[in-house]
Amino acid sequence: MDLGLRGKSVFVAAASKGLGLATALEYAREGAKVMIASRSMEQLVDAQKEIQAATGQQVNMVQMDVTVPEDIVHAIQTAVALNGGLDIVVTNAGGPHGGGFADMVDADWNQGFELTLMSTIRLIRESLPHLRSSGAGRIVNISSISIKQPIEGLILSNVFRAGVYALTKSLATELAADRILINTIAPGRIATDRILQLDGKRAQAEGIPMEQIQEEALLQIPLGRLGTPEEFGKAAVFLGSFANTYVTGQSLLVDGGMVKSL
Numbered sequence: 001m002d003l004g005l006r007g008k009s010v011f012v013a014a015a016s017k018g019l020g021l022a023t024a025l026e027y028a029r030e031g032a033k034v035m036i037a038s039r040s041m042e043q044l045v046d047a048q049k050e051i052q053a054a055t056g057q058q059v060n061m062v063q064m065d066v067t068v069p070e071d072i073v074h075a076i077q078t079a080v081a082l083n084g085g086l087d088i089v090v091t092n093a094g095g096p097h098g099g100g101f102a103d104m105v106d107a108d109w110n111q112g113f114e115l116t117l118m119s120t121i122r123l124i125r126e127s128l129p130h131l132r133s134s135g136a137g138r139i140v141n142i143s144s145i146s147i148k149q150p151i152e153g154l155i156l157s158n159v160f161r162a163g164v165y166a167l168t169k170s171l172a173t174e175l176a177a178d179r180i181l182i183n184t185i186a187p188g189r190i191a192t193d194r195i196l197q198l199d200g201k202r203a204q205a206e207g208i209p210m211e212q213i214q215e216e217a218l219l220q221i222p223l224g225r226l227g228t229p230e231e232f233g234k235a236a237v238f239l240g241s242f243a244n245t246y247v248t249g250q251s252l253l254v255d256g257g258m259v260k261s262l
Contacts, residue, residue, distance in 0.1 A: 004242030006031035009083035009134075011076065013066060013123060014092040016043035018192040019142055019236075021050070022229030023090055026237040028055040032088070035079040037064040066093045066119035067111075076126045086130035088240045091120045091164075092142040095194060096156035098201055104155060112156035117163045124171070124182075132178050139175075139182040140240040141168055147186050147251055149259045153202060165251055172249025181248040183239045188255025189217060191226040222257035 005027060012024040016038035028034045028051050036051070036059060038044045044061045051059045060082045064075040080086050096112035120141055131137025145151070147165040150158040168184045175182060189195055199217075203210040218224060235254050238244055253259055 001243055003030050003237065005088075005237070008032045008087040008242070009035070009079065009085050010088040010090070010240070011035045011037065011079045011086060011127070012090040012092065013037050013064070013075075013119070014094060014142075015090075016040055016047045018194060019187060019190060019229060019232055020090070020092045021047050022233035023092075023140075023142070023236045024059070024233075025051050025054060026230070026233035027088075027240075028052075028057040028059060030237065030241070031057065033058075033060075033083040035060045035062060035075075035083055037062050037075045039063065039065045066123070067114045069122055072119070072122045072126055076123070076130070080130050085134055086127060086137070087134045088138045088140070089123060089127040089131065090140045090142065090236065090240060091123045093119045095144070095154075096160065098153050098157075098198060099155060100153055101155050108156065112160050116157070116160035117167075120164050120167065124167075128175075128180075131180050136179040136242065137181075138240040138242070138244070139171075139180065140236055141165075141182070141184040142236065143184045143186045143251070145186045145188045145253055145255050145259050147184065148253065148261050153205075154198075168251070169249050176248065181244060183244075183247060183249070184251045185232075185236050185239055186251050186253045186255070187227070187232050188253065188258040189221060189226050190232050190254070191228055195226070220258055221255070225256065227254060227256055 010027045010032045014020040015024040015036035024036050048059045062075045062078045064071040143161045146158045199213045
């Protein structure tokens, strides 16, 4: 299948590692002009080298903290300048810290709001004029299965990622006249550092081995294993490709069948 991505300009946020890196890598494999962004310049350099070595494609990079509005403006402007426009935006950010309702104070709620919801809003808002100019833009919001099934101990993620999906649904209607498609992709347990971090924190809190946490989690996944970053990246790239011409306002769960809701 031709995804129609060769020569297209793609911006991927939080792309120095994990799911963002996996998504950027798959876009580069398809011949897109990729701009990766992250807070850490050191990690960006490593990610750039990894993608270029794997694909032979030139990759641009820009330093950006998604909680700093000025960084977002600069990053999008840089992507437009270096890649000759903007066709696809992948919003993404590191997950807010874990904990239950009783663990959170106002500062935690404000941090989760800025990191998860406002970063998505600002990235989309800054990108929209360029996506409109492209004639048929694509937006992919990287989220979590918590938009369908709340995850115990991740109250901030549960609340604000649901807001991202509500934004996706709302904008699907508003942007349809501009031929811009917007979707949310929701990973379950994908083999990334984030999963190890959360498992380790839970194991420490409950006083049990991390291996036990991981074994119990696998029992909840019908496919019986973690997903790979590559599997996630391929799904994300299809949603944000030009082979996708009629899917908008939707959520795609990449979770091995973990979520049971209809």
